[in-house]
Amino acid sequence: MSEVNWPFRRGSTMSIRSAQGVYLETSDGQQILDAAGGAIVSNIGHGRERVVEAVAKATRDYSYVVPPWLTPSRQALADVLSEHWLPPELSRIHITSGGSEAVESGIKLALQYHAAGGERDRSLILARVPSYHGTTLATAGLSGHAVRKRGLESALTVFPSAPTPYLLRCPLGRNHPDAGEYYAQALRQAIIDAGPNRIAALLAEPITGSSGGALVPPDDYWPKVREICNEYGVLIIMDEVMTGFGRTGSRFGYQHWPFVPDILVSGKGLAGGYAPLGGVYASEAIGQAIDQSPFNVMFHTFGAHPAACAAAAEVLTIIDEEQLVERAAQQGKRLAEKLDARLRPLPWVAEVRGRGLLQAVEVVSDPDSLQPFPESADIANRIVARALDHGVFYYGGGTGEFRDMVCMGPAFTVQDEHLDTMAEVLAQSIEEVCG
Ligand SMILES: Cc1ncc(COP(=O)(O)O)c(C=O)c1O
The missing domain is CATH 3.90.1150.10 (Aspartate Aminotransferase, domain 1)
Known part of the structure; x- marks a missing residue:
């Protein structure tokens, strides 16, 4: 066999x-x-039979339709997302077919947003170690994941990075009360070292997934990082591929703290495993800047697959109902x-x-x-x-x-x-x- x-x-x-x-x-x-x-x-x-039925119906009604066109299942997912899940600040929705693609799309949106505003030098993404953002060459390069980079190092772009808050192993001491400030300042230093006008965005998980083993940052970390990023014109791309859609006990992981990212990325739980799907959600300011530019946001052929959107709309509805x-x-x-x-x-x-x-x-x-x-x-x-x-x-x-x-x-x-x-x-x- x-x-x-x-x-x-x-x-x-x-x-x-x-x-x-x-x-x-x-x-x-x-x-x-x-x-x-x-x-x-x-x-x-x-x-879950309801999800199976929704997928079957979408498949029966229209198997494949190019991603920029609407289908009832795509519309249903967009409605569920904007009415029940996304914060009002993130009004633009781009659906992909998985997490790595969604992260990569988020990065491209950040680059195109800056380019549209005449800041083409902002070509670097700041990432953190440990972290994981995907398996394509760009997302693997950005991942602070030594094991998943092995054998690829010579082909991966090296990006600037900052340490992920790791309270157990904080250099100030285990669970140190100043850890939030320490890691926020380490991030500021990484921006300064790379050249503040060169960084397009910070790419980070709100709570680090398997690469760091569910690392939860101290409470003052994310609000401080938001301030620092604002100060240097750096966008925040929140990778919620693992933490999104309820996994950490809030709708999104970042919502444990009082701040909002500029771009949010999801995957995994979006369709609950009933279909492969990812999504990128951006602010109106980013959407409008790209709309008014000559740039395209290209789709992957299987992005927003109609049956996968049907699965996700049903999964997200079940999460709310129950x-x-x-x-x-x-x-x-x-x-x-x-x-x-x-x-x-x-x-x-x-x-x-x-x-x-x-x-x-x-x-x-x-x-x-x-x-x-x-x-x-x-x-x-x-x-x-x-x-x-x-x-x-x-x-x-x-x-x-x-x-x-x-x-x-x-x-x-x-x-x-x-x-x-x-x-x-x-x-x-x-x-x-x-x-
Ligand atoms: C935080 C995070 N980002 C991105 C990815 C990549 O997603 P995918 O494997 O669907 O491409 C993963 C996958 O484990 C992840 O945990």
Whole structure:
């Protein structure tokens, strides 16, 4: 039998024949608790008939239509987004077919906005380390993700970068009260070093996803960064591919703090895993500047695919009807408490952290010095593999010097007994691998 999964390592093949709620079923009938919602994607769970029907209807009515034209499903998604999800400041919508494309489109909007205003020298994007923004050459270049850049380094553009707030490992000390100011000033310095008139935008996740293992910044960080970016004319592109649409217990991750980005990027949970889809949302000022310029915003052939838009409109409606954002906040708190109680006493757990239903555990060889295990020990991947043997799927995280994190992002419908299993199986797997 030939394999269809060539990009992945041989031996890692799983074969799933069905999925329902928060469970996957393998071809040989094993039930797997999907504690990661796939790649932190499945936010309403598997097998929702309403979404299946919406996709079927769109496919029946019109299979493919060029992205700039409207279909009822595209209109429905635009209406749901603007009436129920996006803040009034972000009125322009551009739909892509995935996260990397959406990030890249966001970057292009920022560049074209500045070029339209006569600032063509603003050609640099400031990014942060650790971070992840996608797998195309541009987004991989911007990602502070050493492991996913390996073998590509010579072809990747090197962009200016600032450190991502990492309270556990803050150079001022663990959970230092001045950490927000420290990291905000580090970002200011990165802008100054690169040349303030050269930076088009800051690209950042509000809460860092798997690359940093759910790193939540201190409360004063984002408002300070907003001020600094305003001061230097730098746009903020918020990468909410992982954190968007309720994952962290608010509609978007940035909404935990009092500021608004200029461009917002989404993917993953937008269509809940029922279809591939991404989206970029920009301010009216950016939209108008590009409208009045001679520049095009080019589409990808499969951007805003009609069936995928139908899926997303239905998924977002279900999230609202079932109040699943509030549920993500509530179940996220419970998960954090259960993880804390079961995992913190283990001698290898440096921290349990996250917000809402994006939670992670960082594993080290010595929690006092925070010394990680050697990279060659491949601890996070081994924990994930061991847990899979116990019937639970977690998402490995961390990269390079920031490593050995295990991330969780189940569907917002997850029940208390699933949260108990997630804490128990993770503790057991860590003990078995590290002990
Ligand atoms: C924060 C963030 N940005 C961008 C991406 C890239 O999205 P995609 O894999 O859909 O291209 C990801 C994927 O993990 C992500 O987590």
